[in-house]
Amino acid sequence: MLINPDNVSTMTFDWGSIKWFVTPSLVPGASSTLGEVIVNPGQGHARHNHPDAEEILYVISGEAGQMVDDAEPFPIREGDTVHIPRGVFHSTHNTTWRPLRLIVTYTPGGEEKALEGAPDYHLHEPGQVPHWHQP
DSSP: OOOOGGGSOEEEETTEEEEEEEOTTTSTTOOSEEEEEEEOTTOEEEEEOOTTOEEEEEEEEOEEEEEETTOOOEEEETTOEEEEOTTOOEEEEOOSSSOEEEEEEEESSOGGGGGGGSTTOEEEOTTOOOOOOOO
């Protein structure tokens, strides 16, 4: 099955955006989740965890500070991979002027549904180009 980014909806938040390409609810038989996350310059997401799934981050481009398990944040950059075990608290903060692009996976899939409850969540239909406003 080919999935084109132009045919996938976009989630936006004050800190950036996400396109989920594979999720259990979008792809019949899928048991994991994979998507692209963009963290806007100077932004980041709040400390949180996924009690029922591990997460893997792969940095496509950009740089950020990554916190895992409430330890001191460490730098991540293009080509780095971060494994976040099930239930471990983490956060990502882009401290640069360039967007941070990540490939993100959840195993098992489904954790992406929790993002729909965020107060700054907006869903843009496929083909719509979102516009961001600094919070």
